[in-house]
Amino acid sequence: MKQVIQSLQRNEAEKRIPVLKMEIDYELATLHDAMIASDKDGMVKCKDKLEKLRQEMIRLEA
Incomplete structure (x- = not known):
């Protein structure tokens, strides 16, 4: 179950990064x-x- 949740979170991050850029x-x-x-x-x-967006980008890329 943990793997499924991590996979979903990774998917969401991958979709959010281009929007964030x-x-x-x-x-x-x-x-x-x-x-x-x-x-x-x-x-x-x-x-x-911009500072808030930068912090979000750092969190997503980690």
């Missing part, structure tokens, strides 16, 4: 726009979101 790309583009516009609040929000 797209989310990171989008947030980087949003951060770039905020930097160009000198939007301090937008930059902080994007950086926070």
Whole structure:
């Protein structure tokens, strides 16, 4: 049973990683726009979101 659960978790991680990469790309583009516009609040929000996405990516790849 443990093997089945581990297999399912691995499958979910493999499906989530490409979506997560797209989310990171989008947030980087949003951060770039905020930097160009000198939007301090937008930059902080994007950086926070990117940090959360980075941590999730590390967990999935481990």
